[in-house]
Amino acid sequence: DGGITQSPKYLFRKEGQNVTLSCEQNLNHDAMYWYRQDPGQGLRLIYYSQIVNDFQKGDIAEGYSVSREKKESFPLTVTSAQKNPTAFYLCASSIDLLNEQFFGPGTRLTVL
Amino acid sequence: GENVEQHPSTLSVQEGDSAVIKCTYSDSASNYFPWYKQELGKGPQLIIDIRSNVGEKKDQRIAVTLNKTAKHFSLHITETQPEDSAVYFCAAISNMLTFGGGTRLMVKP
Numbered sequence: 001d002g003g004i005t006q007s008p009k010y011l012f013r014k015e016g017q018n019v020t021l022s023c024e025q026n027l028n029h030d031a032m033y034w035y036r037q038d039p040g041q042g043l044r045l046i047y048y049s050q051i052v053n054d055f056q057k058g059d060i061a062e063g064y065s066v067s068r069e070k071k072e073s074f075p076l077t078v079t080s081a082q083k084n085p086t087a088f089y090l091c092a093s094s095i096d097l098l099n100e101q102f103f104g105p106g107t108r109l110t111v112l
Numbered sequence: 113g114e115n116v117e118q119h120p121s122t123l124s125v126q127e128g129d130s131a132v133i134k135c136t137y138s139d140s141a142s143n144y145f146p147w148y149k150q151e152l153g154k155g156p157q158l159i160i161d162i163r164s165n166v167g168e169k170k171d172q173r174i175a176v177t178l179n180k181t182a183k184h185f186s187l188h189i190t191e192t193q194p195e196d197s198a199v200y201f202c203a204a205i206s207n208m209l210t211f212g213g214g215t216r217l218m219v220k221p
Contacts, residue, residue: 040216041213042211042212042213042214043201043214090156094209097209098144098205099205100146100158103157104155105154105155108153
């Protein structure tokens with residue numbers, strides 16, 4: 001059953017702690033993406049990766065970091081440098097940058 | 113880079129009426145235009161798409177139209193139902209996918 005998964009669905013962390021969000025896909029897609037969505041707002045690109053061991057900053061990369069050691073996995077770390085980390089985080093993948101993206105179910109991060 | 117504008121930001125219709133969401137794009141090289149539907153608390157799902165060599169595409173109650181000269185494209189939903197209530201995003205691809213700001217559609221029973 002192919003798809004893109006994110007875990008956990010809900011995540012709570014104390015202020016000042018780093019937290020890593022998981023994203024896995026078994027669609028054999030080369031490209032993967034991370035978006036942030038605030039209530040009632042659109043999608044803002046954090047980071048994207050065209051291929052393994054390569055990634056690029058999106059529009060709001062400050063306070064976030066990523067890695068792409070495996071084709072299937074693109075974890076996002078929200079660091080303590082991110083001033084307002086509470087948000088809904090969406091991971092997506094696509095065959096390449098020029099095709100439609102498939103989204104995961106999202107992780108809602110709340111920093112207390 | 114590409115810039116995609118989407119209107120309206122909110123749209124309320126009566127069940128059974130039609131709904132139209134419009135988007136404009138800036139990069140004339142854009143050649144692929146997907147539309148996504150996002151239900152509350154979930155990730156966006158692709159519902160229909162159109163490529164630049166086609167002017168219109170229809171899938172049951174939803175249709176998309178594309179005007180390359182004017183650089184705008186639209187989503188049309190006919191006979192709206194309460195389950196159509198969601199946020200809809202348009203997008204355009206030139207060097208990569210760029211999303212519009214989203215439209216919250218509310219269908220009143």
